[in-house]
Amino acid sequence: MYSSSDFGYLFIRYKAEAIPQGESIRDFCPSVKIMIDIRMMGRMHIQQRNLSYRNLKSLLEKLESLC
Numbered sequence: 001m002y003s004s005s006d007f008g009y010l011f012i013r014y015k016a017e018a019i020p021q022g023e024s025i026r027d028f029c030p031s032v033k034i035m036i037d038i039r040m041m042g043r044m045h046i047q048q049r050n051l052s053y054r055n056l057k058s059l060l061e062k063l064e065s066l067c
Contacts, residue, residue: 014028029053033049033051034050034051034052034053035048035050035051036051038063046063
């Protein structure tokens with residue numbers, strides 16, 4: 001689980017790396033890689049690494065359709 005300090009660090013990186021180049025936060029965030037590890041009852045285990053924001057969103061939409 002991410003904490004507010006994690007998001008604070010991401011925003012500091014955005015300000016330091018992307019703003020000077022005129023890059024929007026939407027363009028910057030896909031370059032940030034995300035790891036997700038989901039364990040559910042019934043021994044179902046989903047692990048994905050190096051997800052972009054777009055791929056994470058797609059994965060969550062697929063999981064929501066299963067519920």
